[in-house]
Amino acid sequence: MSNIGVLIETGDDGVKESNFGVITAARGSDDPEIHAFVLDGSAEACKGVLASYGVEKVVALGADGGDLSSSPDLQAAALAAAVGHFNLTALLGLSSAAGRDLLARAAAMLDAPLVQDCLGVDLGAQTVTKSHFSGKTVATIKLNGNPIVCGLRPNSIEPLSAPCEGSVIEYQAPVQDGGKLKIQETKQSASGAVDLAEANIIITGGRPIAAPENYQILRECAQILGAAVGASRAAVDAGFAPHSMQVGQTGKTVSPKLYIGCGLSGSVQHFAGMKTSKIIVAVNTDKDAPIFGKCDYGIIADLFEVVPVLTEVLKEQQS
Ligand SMILES: Cc1cc2nc3c(=O)[nH]c(=O)nc-3n(C[C@H](O)[C@H](O)[C@H](O)COP(=O)(O)OP(=O)(O)OC[C@H]3O[C@@H](n4cnc5c(N)ncnc54)[C@H](O)[C@@H]3O)c2cc1C
Structure with a gap:
């Protein structure tokens, strides 16, 4: 054996x-x-x-x-x-x-x-x-x-x-420490309490999130779902989120059970980091957005309307 x-x-x-x-x-x-x-x-x-x-x-x-x-x-x-x-x-x-x-x-x-x-x-x-x-x-x-x-x-x-x-x-x-490295401090990343790379559920905001403080609506939803919050490179490059939250070819590779992409066009580079997600849900205002050809469930709507409603429904279910 x-x-x-x-x-x-x-x-x-x-x-x-x-x-x-x-x-x-x-x-x-x-x-x-x-x-x-x-x-x-x-x-x-x-x-x-x-x-x-x-x-x-x-x-x-x-x-x-x-x-x-x-x-x-x-x-x-x-x-x-x-x-x-x-x-x-x-x-x-x-x-x-x-x-x-x-x-x-x-x-x-x-x-x-x-x-x-x-x-x-x-x-x-x-x-x-x-x-x-x-x-x-x-x-x-x-x-x-x-x-x-x-x-x-x-x-x-x-x-x-x-x-x-x-x-x-x-x-x-029977081993000794070479003394070359010592961990002094560990800091929590900005993606929330759940580690992005290991999360079972991820909710991601793309370019239309438009401001760093607007990620709060995703964080509130994430907290109830036990999810981590991600960002697209467009959102990171615009300064709305830190690079530690970026998913994709030049960000983190993730494989959650549920990936909720809000305001993502569905670029090849973003999908390179999350295409092995088990279920992909997309929220996008444009019915012709490429992401609708790559997701399991699509919601044609404004993320700023859909996410708060989802959060409320989840809160009600919990209480
Ligand atoms: C070498 C290289 C590496 C890259 N690496 C990465 C990477 O690691 N990760 C990554 O993400 N990208 C990466 N990119 C960038 C990638 O090509 C795209 O530019 C980027 O993913 C687009 O981000 P986005 O979907 O947030 O924005 P956009 O492409 O601008 O899409 C925004 C979408 O939101 C929709 N929308 C607008 N308003 C709303 C609203 N209120 N509610 C809902 N939907 C709305 C629009 O219809 C649109 O489809 C890389 C590019 C290159 C060249």
Whole structure:
């Protein structure tokens, strides 16, 4: 039986939901033994929910060299040591901001092949799928090595539950901190409480939003939906939103279950960043706007009329 490692990301509410798709991908069809690595000391608290997705072994990862939380180098060194210690053939994680950083460092230390932003993985065949050229092609890439390291695009794989009995193992990696990097402060991005790249629902405002303060109507709706707020490049270039909110070819790549685009024409470059969304809803005043040819549901209307009504209806449903 193969041994697969999964890097778990946690937030204020415990294990981030987007991890469950990664665990489902790690399980694949061979039912390997999964070691889920928790780096922030919350392994015991994570055990139950991870076990409901088939994780039998939750590893509380620490390092002899000190506190993992403030040193990306120490985290990567501990993770790389654990991959060797548990004899893992693959390490998977999220291609989030944190995952891209940590998986890349660990892969370099392991001298392992790495692919980020994968849409799928076949661990038996050691292949991953990845979209290229703004989503126009999907390449299947073979990784030659042992172990291999893959970052999966958040929400690209449907999580499937597989309840089992979980246990926590402690592993203190015999590694020291090189002292080259230290995280001093972490700031919340402008897209709201929910991280844009990992959100299940995104509501985006394009050029007609017309002023930074007008994003407030999207934020109010987003708060009720538990959504993140995005922007088009036209809106970002006009100074209505920061670049951290931009979705698209030169912004963030997202894959939510529901994408509500308000005042977007439907440009190729915007779609390059969100075309893998499961359901796309468009609000546009122009019935001939290209986005209506690319969405699942279209509303021909003014976003400044539709969004407040949607917010009110959602509020009523909640109360
Ligand atoms: C190399 C390159 C990279 C790029 N990268 C990106 C990227 O990462 N992300 C990105 O978004 N773009 C990117 N672009 C820009 C892209 O080509 C488009 O210019 C941009 O996406 C258009 O933004 P928009 O849809 O908000 O604005 P517009 O194209 O101006 O469309 C606005 C739409 O809103 C509708 N509308 C007007 N008023 C209202 C209203 N009150 N209510 C509802 N609808 C209304 C209009 O009918 C129109 O269809 C890139 C371009 C290049 C060349």
